[in-house]
Amino acid sequence: MIHGEGYKPIIAEAAKMAIGEENIYERVFIFELLKDKNDPNAVAGAVGFSVRQPKFYVFKAKAVLLATGGATLLFRPRSTGEAAGRTWYAIFDTGSGYYMGLKAGAMLTQFEHRFIPFRFKDGYGPVG
Numbered sequence: 001m002i003h004g005e006g007y008k009p010i011i012a013e014a015a016k017m018a019i020g021e022e023n024i025y026e027r028v029f030i031f032e033l034l035k036d037k038n039d040p041n042a043v044a045g046a047v048g049f050s051v052r053q054p055k056f057y058v059f060k061a062k063a064v065l066l067a068t069g070g071a072t073l074l075f076r077p078r079s080t081g082e083a084a085g086r087t088w089y090a091i092f093d094t095g096s097g098y099y100m101g102l103k104a105g106a107m108l109t110q111f112e113h114r115f116i117p118f119r120f121k122d123g124y125g126p127v128g
Contacts, residue, residue: 027050028049028057030048031100032046032103033046035104043061066106068096068097071098
């Protein structure tokens with residue numbers, strides 16, 4: 001069985017072999033999607049900057065996949081003390097993808113459902 005901490009290096013190595021290490025950009029904070037000038041309903045790239053070096057990036061693409069994660073801790077948990085910080089989703093899922101998608105013209109749906117995690121002693125966990 002492959003556990004989470006071992007999964008990322010395996011996938012990263014496969015990606016390097018498939019598309020070439022020179023085509024992989026890590027530690028780049030994307031903050032804006034670029035619209036296609038010929039098709040107002042399409043995204044043609046993204047803009048971002050390096051979080052380690054003073055570099056600015058403009059990416060052009062035929063297709064863009066927005067996979068930023070959800071939005072965690074929008075609602076205050078009912079637990080107190082140490083358990084208040086334990087959630088199944090990562091605390092750095094800020095909802096920025098929702099903003100970028102909405103700003104680019106995406107129709108956001110299914111937001112009437114709120115994630116309610118399974119409760120257990122001193123923490124939260126995924127259901128099923």
